[in-house]
Amino acid sequence: MGRDRAWLIGGRTGEGVDSAGDVFARAAARCGLEVHTFRLFPPIIKGGPTSYEVRMAERPLYARSDALDCVIALDDETVARHAPALRPGGLLVVDDPRVTARPGTAPDVAVWPAPLTALAREAGDGIMRNIVALGVSARLLGLDRAVLQETVRERFAGKGAQVCARNVAAVDAGWRHAEAHPDRWPPLGTAGGARGADARGAPCRMRYLLSGNDAIALGALAAGCRLYASYPITPASDVLEWMAEHLPEVGGAAFQTEDEIAALGIVLGAGYAGVRAMTATSGPGLSLMTETLGLAGMAEIPAVIVAAQRPGPSAGMPTKHEQSDLLHIVFASHGEFPRIVLAPGTLEECFLDTALAFNLAERYQCPVIVAADQDLVLKKRTVTGLPVEEVRIDRGERLSDDEAAALGRAYRRYALTPSGISPRAVPGQPGAVFLSSGDAHDDRGVIDVEDPAVRRAMVDKRLRKTRAVWADVSGTRVEGDGDLLVVSLGSPCGPVREALARLARDGVRARFLQVRCLWPFPTHEIGPEVARARRVAVVEHNATGQLATLVLAQVGGHGKIAGVRKYDGLPFTPGEVEGRLREIIGGDGRIDRLAAEVRRCSSHDSGAS
Amino acid sequence: MGRDRAWLIGGRTGEGVDSAGDVFARAAARCGLEVHTFRLFPPIIKGGPTSYEVRMAERPLYARSDALDCVIALDDETVARHAPALRPGGLLVVDDPRVTARPGTAPDVAVWPAPLTALAREAGDGIMRNIVALGVSARLLGLDRAVLQETVRERFAGKGAQVCARNVAAVDAGWRHAEAHPDRWPPLGTAGGARGADARGAPCRMRYLLSGNDAIALGALAAGCRLYASYPITPASDVLEWMAEHLPEVGGAAFQTEDEIAALGIVLGAGYAGVRAMTATSGPGLSLMTETLGLAGMAEIPAVIVAAQRPGPSAGMPTKHEQSDLLHIVFASHGEFPRIVLAPGTLEECFLDTALAFNLAERYQCPVIVAADQDLVLKKRTVTGLPVEEVRIDRGERLSDDEAAALGRAYRRYALTPSGISPRAVPGQPGAVFLSSGDAHDDRGVIDVEDPAVRRAMVDKRLRKTRAVWADVSGTRVEGDGDLLVVSLGSPCGPVREALARLARDGVRARFLQVRCLWPFPTHEIGPEVARARRVAVVEHNATGQLATLVLAQVGGHGKIAGVRKYDGLPFTPGEVEGRLREIIGGDGRIDRLAAEVRRCSSHDSGAS
Amino acid sequence: MATALTFKDFAGQKAMWCPGCGDFAVLRALQEACARLALPPHRIVLVSGIGCSGKITSYFSSYGFHVHHGRTLPIATGIALANRDLAVIAAGGDGDGYGIGLNHLIHAIRRDVDLTYVVMDNGVYGNTKGQTSPTTVAGTITPSSPSGAVEEPVHPLRLALAAGITYLAQGVSSDVPQLVRLIAGGIEHRGFALINVLSPCPTYDRLRTYQWWRARLVNLDEEPSYRPDSRELAVEAVSSRDASIVGLVYRAPGRPFQSRLPRFRPSPLASERLAPDGERARRILDARYAV
Amino acid sequence: MATALTFKDFAGQKAMWCPGCGDFAVLRALQEACARLALPPHRIVLVSGIGCSGKITSYFSSYGFHVHHGRTLPIATGIALANRDLAVIAAGGDGDGYGIGLNHLIHAIRRDVDLTYVVMDNGVYGNTKGQTSPTTVAGTITPSSPSGAVEEPVHPLRLALAAGITYLAQGVSSDVPQLVRLIAGGIEHRGFALINVLSPCPTYDRLRTYQWWRARLVNLDEEPSYRPDSRELAVEAVSSRDASIVGLVYRAPGRPFQSRLPRFRPSPLASERLAPDGERARRILDARYAV
């Protein structure tokens, strides 16, 4: 698998941990490495404990690391929190020479005090200790000095030549200091990789370092999104800020609303009027949007909603990770209407799913939710290319102006077609004026029609619409083979893939099913897989087994489904998944535990004995 | 089963159809009959088609009638809508002599023109034709004239002696006119029944005619509810109006808020401060409450919410019936927290469940939702007594003032107890001041605690709370026996019971399981029942099989569950349920259809082939 | 459009309000105003809320969107941004606009979104059968306030002025010609226009009848000294004379949101022909994310 | 309580606001005000929203309820009705109170609920990292308005007056003694009190620093001619001098909701010992429903 190293810098919010991590990740990427980042940050603007992990390797990475090679601790708490994750043989760099490793840290972890603050002061300002730390780190990990300096220069270019030069000097000071330290690792990557060729010699013009939020925003732009309205919330605010910067370039607009109800309302207004629009939010915002979601369902309005989950309920842990809104996303809002829920698990899928969501919203005339999660949208990863050319635009069945004019009052906006989909007109088209309503209505949009047959027909029509969705959407992505079926979705797919690769090296075979579309539920794809499997492990970030609940309801599998769940705010590491899967397949001694898990899975909250 | 007659009056809103129906129902009840009413009314204040059905018998009634015996049509549309429901031999009374029965009406239905308006004019005012119609009806159906007149007198007592006398005269005019008509039915009930003894001779002091909403409000009052805040919405507004009238009598208050978010917020504030409080709403309001619900979950605040379902999504059909919010009620709001969902199916259960909800909310420190439906809360029924004496008050684990003072800052509001339930203090108690929060917190309520172990422990603690709920709640009510298991909840239980009684008369045996607590799901009670049954029919008022979905997810039963669903805005009649059940048990020829239903049931929206 | 439009061109379904309902006048005035402005039905979008008032979209012929309770303004804002060529009119009740939906009103006003908002203010929740509304007079007995409403009513005109509105008017259902002028003026105004209409509900409000209003109302339009372009006069009028004024209360040059959004497309977004924009995505990728 | 209380009696956890954050002053002033009023911590409930400002419940020692974003006022209303003996104080940010939560504010004001509301108005969304807030000055560049905020700010004082408030004050974080007076006055006031505090966010707002405010503010408390009991003067002050005033802007006799609710129990509902009330239910049954 090649070399694979994980570095972490930790300190307090407001001390430049984030920007140091960003610079380091970028420099590593420029050295031709594949990079995967993971931030652990508090909901406290200054002074809260924060850290930034950069994992680097010569093959694509989809998960954070099980263990760290090098930790830069700007403060004590970083030592307490992260030193225990250092691998045997790892290195702990501390600014404060009095610091020693804590209980729980591997015995052969070395503690190396480096006078980061002092060196920064010498370079011009003590606050640059984060940058000094980068110099130290590059030297220790064997990254190219010039690449790092160039990256730092770029980063501070906007702040004036003096600041810029000072920071470059800080890198140097760190680098030089670290020369005193025995080179612990062979060099990683090559300077030539930067903008030249990656580690495998491919041209680098197409290599990018970006986050899931970036990919989502890019996907929306590529798909023709023109209006974006949202209310700030972690971790979705990035999308607002991105769109506010780039939508004006295409004559569109992104702006902040008074609340999430207004945000989705604006998206619906735009969708009704024929413009692609989107909002992004997290749990609390999504809960507020619940009623408006149903209007999109009833009035058959296209709308795209990105739901980046975080730990709940209520405000929960705003800066941590979870996937505990799945059943809410699938079932929220009173009454019954079609919705489509896409579940990207990688950066590329964030991009493609968001772009696809606009087509689906217009084709099926319904809300489409891109169900993401904190880890997926915030972490940055290198990608080689993004499939921007794969974006297609399909605006669904629309009346032309001539058709609209010809139909005039004869137009049936909600015509009872076999597919359930009725050709749309939009305001401004002459002739076919019609009424859309959140009230029950007949095929012309007339409300207060009380005929039971009409009600039944209209309910059926709406629910029928998404039957054909599988022509446009893959419900799952299935890989590998074996008696054990592992089912997951969203960001845990990264650690699952890595865990399965490790198991495969030990000769343990398993089949992996990534749920790509959560609703309509891909029963036709998952059913046969569950039927064929001897055991099924459902890996998800919540306590009650929400994905497992959907599998059980839609497919069955009581008696052979076990839950692999984590709900402590942190994403799975590959090792955690590997360990839990080994338990599940670990022979007869473990069957009882499996059975207990299964029972829990099938009646999670009921406390049934 | 004794005599059983159904009468209906229909006309336009604003014409007194409702008040005529109410008076007739009350008069019938006073004649010693058991009464069950059903209104069909539009969301149009004046001039929309409306009707009021009164079903009367000498045994308790839990459902509307399959067919009508007598229809009073104040207008043409009533004939079109309701004459087809007349039984063979039924009678259609029309004000307008030009009206004839429509196609679809049974051939031997008699049309009898009665000059209601003319008679009303003679009695003093044409608008009294609804009252004239009551006189006609009483005579035809054999109700006691004096009882009806007394009921009318009471009704108009507030409007002055003259109006009162005129209306009594209108009854008489109708009665006398109908003497010209051959007595079609033997007399029903006895005048002596009124306030004296019922048809079976039992003393009548304990007989009441009331609606589900009345029972809910009474339950809340009996259980010590002191604050009620809500926003008007059909069909829950009655509860607001009832509480506004009666809560001041106990020093409490009921008032209207700016929206449903505020209403539930006020209920949470009161619950947090140690006062029993409630709100009632329907789908749109419940959707708006979604975020606030999660705060109750996270901060462990008692709250009682009555959710009276109506057809959705969005505004849907505000005055019609459905049960399509079940999954929303169970799963709405981001994140995971315990909630308790009670599902009354009768008037008595409306009363008892609402009263119980307050105990559960305080004992388990979580939101409790009483999941009702339009039919259940609006229809009036006679009951013999209401079990007001069965109401108990259990305020859960509370610190005494002395305990609070003794603990002081050592108090752990969210202590990690084995049950998950932590003794509460409330503001005002000296000493034990603490913080409640919608943010994740530790056992003392401290927020921004990022330790993964704390997060896990607190999630587990909360989810553990409702494990013991079965000590206080019955999950199901099971009756009868047979290979077929019929599962239902809410108002359809009435028609199901009547259908099963009819099947039993034909020797068809079935077991009926009424779900009484929808969440936590009573897996331990339903599991063995489903396992034992050969076939399972889940009867519910929605299109996607929401109760069936819960059964499948929590219990299993793929392959033997069939859905009996209705989603046209109208409640099931017993005959409809009977017919569908007969199909399901109807031998091998029907197996295919059953299989198709089952497939639909297990993947309802996915359109899987 | 060769022939002139009349109100009949905007006739929808037969209106099912109660006899005597003030909303008939609002419907008629809206129809007349659109005819007067020669706005063909397909260039109008009427967005209504839930309530008796909200049924207006069924009775008026144009593109119509009958949305959920209290949310007319976000939806109308989305439409107004999506297609700047449309006349976007929002309409609803006092509960819809000043109860559940009031926050959106204040924020739409400060955004100065170019749209027209007509509130049918009857002082009750008509469609849910007569409960108090935010404009119910304190002391009024209603089903939800059987001992009399305890809350002071909201003052929509005061709030709108305080929020910085650029077109503010109040009309009454008994004066359709004035209503027509006020609504037409609102539609012509570039910016957010609020027309509060005192619209009696004879079914549930026995107090505020047409006569009751007639006895109380002062018509600013007929006051020679009143100048609707004066903020001071407007503040004074709504503070001291309160709800008892009709006419154009205030008008200032609008600063519509649509025109202030940076680089916002002047022609309707809705008429843009979309093509996949991979190239732009690639450019941004290269500029922002290339390593 | 034999010994006098000091602000230290209200010390919660160590405050984790950024150095220089204006919210420290608000916390201190609240602590001093409660000490001055001799309110023991257990008789106070502090309800806060989500935001940097909302963390105040962690740093203040009393019964505290840190609720969801924008909903402090409904929750505080429920508490204030449940226990009339408590001092109920709501606190939050400008986004919390004037953005997502503004509707509750207007309605709490017209109800005149007896509680005190302190808004830490920093003109940004601090906790989500600096986006525009409803009180952001138009033109300000923020992460969500990279070309400058296009909306006019809301004017909380104007809106509160228009809504009929009975106690209205504005303070600034640089003047803790005045803040103490204003907050203590609000708590003593029987009715709804709003204290808007101009509370700088040095991390995300470089414009409105302490100095910036100092150069602009006029202190009404020191103006001999100003009378806070005059509605006209208050209307004039908030209209013409806008946000640049501090001090007690307006005070009128409150007409608290708690006292206007019909037959509402004068002693705390929360201290009632509940017993099953089958008998009352039976009486109502017999009176209303017996056949």
Ligand SMILES: Cc1ncc(C[n+]2csc(CCOP(=O)(O)OP(=O)(O)O)c2C)c(N)n1
């Ligand atoms: C979220 C939500 N809550 C409550 C309702 C029920 N509802 C329908 S109309 C209405 C009030 C209507 O009052 P108003 O807006 O003044 O309109 P009017 O009927 O008086 O014209 C309410 C509360 C609803 N449809 N949606």
Ligand SMILES: Cc1ncc(C[n+]2csc(CCOP(=O)(O)OP(=O)(O)O)c2C)c(N)n1
């Ligand atoms: C419903 C909801 N939407 C969004 C958020 C995210 N959020 C947290 S704090 C905040 C804004 C805070 O701004 P403000 O109220 O002004 O407080 P400040 O941080 O400036 O003190 C937002 C939008 C949330 N918690 N809940």
Ligand code: SF4
């Ligand atoms: S109830 Fe009132 S507002 Fe509604 S239609 Fe009738 S008169 Fe008009």
Ligand code: SF4
């Ligand atoms: S970000 Fe601003 S408001 Fe938040 S703590 Fe820091 S200075 Fe205070």
Ligand SMILES: [Mg+2]
């Ligand atoms: Mg109204």
Ligand SMILES: [Mg+2]
């Ligand atoms: Mg703020």
